[in-house]
Amino acid sequence: MHKNLGQFITIEEACDLLKVSLPTFNKLRREHSLSEVRGQQRRNLFNKFEIMDKIISKKPCAILPVDLVFSSSDEEVLKLLVDSTIFDLRAINLIDSYGVVSLLSKIDEIVNHKGMVGLIIDDSTSSIYLNDAGFFNELERSYNKFIKWNKKIQNHLPQNDSEVLYPLKAIRHKGQDKSAIEDLAPILLRQGFSSEMVGVMGWILGEISDNSLTHSKEVPCYFMVSKYPGETKYLQVGFFDAGIGIADSLRKNKNYSSLNDKQAFLTAFKPFISSWSEEAKRGKGLTDVVNISMGNRSFFKVDSDDLSLYWDFVDLKREVNFVNPLIKSPGVRFCFVLIDEYFDIKEENREIIKELINKKLEQENE
Amino acid sequence: MSSVLMKNYGLILTGREYGINVAQEIANEFQPPFEFDFTEVLSLGSSFGDEIFKTVTNISKDKIVVINANKIVKAAIVQVAVDLKIEVDFK
Numbered sequence: 001m002h003k004n005l006g007q008f009i010t011i012e013e014a015c016d017l018l019k020v021s022l023p024t025f026n027k028l029r030r031e032h033s034l035s036e037v038r039g040q041q042r043r044n045l046f047n048k049f050e051i052m053d054k055i056i057s058k059k060p061c062a063i064l065p066v067d068l069v070f071s072s073s074d075e076e077v078l079k080l081l082v083d084s085t086i087f088d089l090r091a092i093n094l095i096d097s098y099g100v101v102s103l104l105s106k107i108d109e110i111v112n113h114k115g116m117v118g119l120i121i122d123d124s125t126s127s128i129y130l131n132d133a134g135f136f137n138e139l140e141r142s143y144n145k146f147i148k149w150n151k152k153i154q155n156h157l158p159q160n161d162s163e164v165l166y167p168l169k170a171i172r173h174k175g176q177d178k179s180a181i182e183d184l185a186p187i188l189l190r191q192g193f194s195s196e197m198v199g200v201m202g203w204i205l206g207e208i209s210d211n212s213l214t215h216s217k218e219v220p221c222y223f224m225v226s227k228y229p230g231e232t233k234y235l236q237v238g239f240f241d242a243g244i245g246i247a248d249s250l251r252k253n254k255n256y257s258s259l260n261d262k263q264a265f266l267t268a269f270k271p272f273i274s275s276w277s278e279e280a281k282r283g284k285g286l287t288d289v290v291n292i293s294m295g296n297r298s299f300f301k302v303d304s305d306d307l308s309l310y311w312d313f314v315d316l317k318r319e320v321n322f323v324n325p326l327i328k329s330p331g332v333r334f335c336f337v338l339i340d341e342y343f344d345i346k347e348e349n350r351e352i353i354k355e356l357i358n359k360k361l362e363q364e365n366e
Numbered sequence: 367m368s369s370v371l372m373k374n375y376g377l378i379l380t381g382r383e384y385g386i387n388v389a390q391e392i393a394n395e396f397q398p399p400f401e402f403d404f405t406e407v408l409s410l411g412s413s414f415g416d417e418i419f420k421t422v423t424n425i426s427k428d429k430i431v432v433i434n435a436n437k438i439v440k441a442a443i444v445q446v447a448v449d450l451k452i453e454v455d456f457k
Contacts, residue, residue: 174383181378185408195408199438202409206380210413214382284412284449288442295441345441347448 007116008037008045017048017083018055028055049118049148052086057120057150074328077102085110086118092126097226097238098301098335100133100168102327104222107139108242109329111146119149123157131157133224134167142170142220165191165235166225177209184225192232197340200292201225201237207285208239208334216243219331233340242331246286246304250274262322262364265307270357271350289336290353294318295345296338303333318352320360367431368396373406380409385417392418398426404435415446423452433457 009017015025028034029046032054039045080087087107092099110117119139121127130136136154139147166184171177181202188198205223212221221241228234243249247264251257253274256264267273269290274283293300294313301310301323308325325333372379375388392400400422404410422430432443432454440456447454 174381178376178378178380178384181380181409182376185378195436196438199409199436202378202380203411203438203442206378206409206411207413210381210411284416284445288412288445291445343437343441345438347441347445350445 007048008039009048009051010039010043010045014046014048014051017051017086048083048086049116052082052118052120052148053150056082056086056088057122074325077106077327082120085114085116086120088120089127089130090120090122090124092124095126095129096163097133097224097236098326098333099238100130100135100224101222101238101240101333101335102303102325102329103130104135104138104168105240105242105329105331105333106327107143107147108331111143112242115146117143117147119147121149121153123153125160127153128157128160129162129164132160132162132164132167133226134164134169138168138170138222163226163229164224165227166223168222168224170220170222171209171213172220174210174213177206177213180223181205188225188235191227193235193340196343197235197338200296200338200343200345201235204237204289204292204336205239207288211285212241212243212332215249216241216331219243235336235338235340237334237336237338239334239336240331245330246302246332247307248305261305261307263361265304265309266320266357266361266364269309270354287350287353289334291349292345293336293338294349294353295343297342298337298339300334300336302335303327305330318356320356322364367399367401369401369403370396371403371405373404377407378409379407379414380411382413382417385411385414386421388414389417389421393421393425398422399428399431400426401431401433403433404439405433407439408436410435410439410442412442412445415442416449419443419446419450419452419454423450429453429455431455431457 015022034046034050036044036046080091082088107117131154165187169180171180185198209221219242223237223239226236246268247261250264250268256267259267269286271287272283290311293311297313299312299314301308303325306328308323310321310323312319370392435443443454
């Protein structure tokens with residue numbers, strides 16, 4: 001991991017960060033008593049994160065049209081970045097489990113490439129949601145000294161009657177997923193969800209966690225579960241791993257090494273297609289999650305690196321389409337929406353899934 | 367017939383490696399033919415089920431009996447049975 005902290009910046013870089021002229025910056029540095037250190041060639045350097053805390057976070061925040069939903073794109077989410085390493089989380093209008101894991105994914109990428117990330121938070125509903133989602137706690141555990149935000153603000157955030165049912169959980173080794181799902185099960189049952197809902201949740205999380213920890217050995221995966229406000233029969237699951245991505249994983253198998261990104265990404269969801277050799281008879285986990293979603297008449301979105309697939313089975317639709325990922329960053333992100341109503345999971349649907357994928361592959365090749 | 371009470375291994379049965387370990391325990395402790403009792407088990411991952419049924423099928427070709435499986439667990443077992451080309455009698 002590259003850990004160039006890049007914490008100290010020149011006066012020109014500070015002007016650029018704040019988008020102010022040199023005289024204005026000089027006025028601000030006096031007003032806010034910014035500390036300085038002497039750098040190379042006797043130049044004064046400023047602490048970027050002190051500027052973030054003392055100046056940027058005090059500025060009134062313009063509300064950007066950032067809705068972390070399916071229609072949002074990478075470009076919109078990148079508007080949260082004040083510069084290449086500082087996220088202004090006050091600009092989030094709406095966030096959910098998928099938004100949380102997508103944000104985590106982007107932060108993971110920046111920490112790994114640039115070393116240090118700053119977050120600007122306030123007492124808005126998005127900061128409260130992120131706090132309820134265990135986002136800040138998990139960042140502290142996973143990235144510790146490579147991430148910075150104002151802890152005083154975080155400590156004073158009110159506890160919300162949040163939609164978060166199970167906050168962000170890191171799964172670092174096999175078996176931990178099972179314990180996490182066992183913790184989650186009684187929470188869902190207490191909330192009034194059916195045992196079938198718990199059953200499919202366990203099946204999905206078990207398969208994708210197992211896949212993730214098998215194919216991306218060096219990195220943990222994360223998941224969280226939330227419900228929708230005012231509704232009790234819908235659940236949303238956000239999942240993220242910073243591994244090699246689905247397409248690259250499949251191409252490890254020489255039978256699929258010549259597939260392009262889209263072909264490999266789609267093909268990985270066919271039954272019995274895997275990075276393992278044919279003799280191992282693997283490659284059922286991803287088909288299972290499609291089958292569960294189909295039987296649940298719900299939908300899910302899966303992002304792998306810069307690609308995203310949207311599987312739609314609502315109202316008995318059977319569609320899969322490439323769409324924009326919420327954030328373009330390495331790894332795999334899932335967003336499942338499950339409905340506590342239909343659980344018609346049929347073995348024979350796997351053939352339908354295979355045909356659906358073949359049809360989409362043909363369309364992509366045209 | 368040996369009755370294997372699956373809730374002794376957890377109410378959420380997921381993970382291929384955990385399945386391998388449980389399959390080994392079952393193979394060591396029980397004699398075929400097998401009856402799997404899924405009372406109270408909430409969830410079964412197909413990777414877990416794959417390892418269990420693959421192991422017991424290698425021990426004995428007797429028909430496997432499954433009792434008290436909920437709808438979701440049953441759906442997973444049906445998939446595993448088709449993939450392994452084995453017969454499962456649901457009671």
